[in-house]
Ligand SMILES: NC(=O)c1ccc[n+]([C@@H]2O[C@H](COP(=O)([O-])OP(=O)(O)OC[C@H]3O[C@@H](n4cnc5c(N)ncnc54)[C@H](O)[C@@H]3O)[C@@H](O)[C@H]2O)c1
């Protein structure tokens with residue numbers, strides 16, 4: 001079976017292309033080798049993948065694609081900071097790139113499925129919270145006057161107690177807060193009305209694994225923490241360092257694609273996340289232990305308005321799809337960061 005993997009030279013796309021080749025698929029990888037991501041073609045490219053180094057925005061079908069049965073679409077420009085610097089480029093690359101893929105998808109006679117990489121950024125801060133006395137509320141807004149006094153948790157507006165975040169599931173209403181998230185939501189919307197083949201949308205929480213670029217200017221918080229600790233520099237944490245994140249190991253993303261590629265309908269939307277909360281201070285300890293570095297984070301306090309206190313996914317659909325628990329951060333860190 002022939003598969004197109006877009007973004008196949010990137011962090012997640014390359015791991016997925018490797019795995020698809022290993023289970024017997026013929027893989028064509030499309031990647032623009034975007035200069036904001038790559039200085040040169042990365043050394044991990046797979047000799048068993050046929051690469052087509054092109055930007056989806058300017059790419060055209062040729063005879064090699066006639067018998068494509070599956071498209072796995074990872075190509076996108078990432079980074080919230082980059083998206084605020086270059087909004088037109090990010091929206092164009094991500095949305096026009098996807099729109100062209102949809103256009104070509106209509107022409108592929110043997111196409112059976114599109115699997116699309118989306119992101120938790122489409123949810124924005126649309127989390128619900130539980131107060132042990134007053135119940136569940138959808139209002140996770142934090143007041144600046146609380147944060148200025150060093151109270152960083154989300155507070156119940158009725159009784160003033162700290163509230164617990166509830167894992168977000170696929171039914172939450174998208175409400176992206178910035179350009180990158182908006183472009184990822186628009187990518188999802190590009191498939192509306194596409195009736196040539198089923199589309200499965202995967203929404204990833206923040207991903208980690210080997211090949212994650214730790215020194216990248218657009219690095220995610222997990223890449224930054226790992227980069228600092230590897231360089232034996234104490235990570236500087238805002239607030240009290242107790243912020244919650246849900247990091248997904250790249251092997252769980254690969255397992256999701258393989259499960260969806262292996263037939264059956266699969267869920268139209270699946271959160272790909274660990275489903276387990278990890279606090280930033282805890283992550284620093286796990287990383288230091290894994291890398292055998294004696295390095296404690298420095299809690300610098302203060303806050304940045306708009307920073308998310310919590311990110312936590314509900315992994316129920318994922319568990320059902322891959323038939324096991326997702327990898328915990330402690331397990332995943334050992335394979336991602338031990339060397
Ligand atoms: N890494 C994460 O934590 C994370 C979280 C949520 C969602 N995602 C999504 O997963 C996908 C893969 O992310 P990644 O971390 O592997 O990113 P990455 O930057 O490592 O890889 C993306 C690849 O896509 C290529 N690319 C970008 N725009 C292109 C275009 N228009 N045409 C052709 N190639 C193009 C880049 O050259 C790069 O090699 C993206 O869609 C991203 O939005 C990633």
Ligand SMILES: [Zn+2]
Nearest residue numbers: 131134156159
């Ligand atoms: Zn209350």
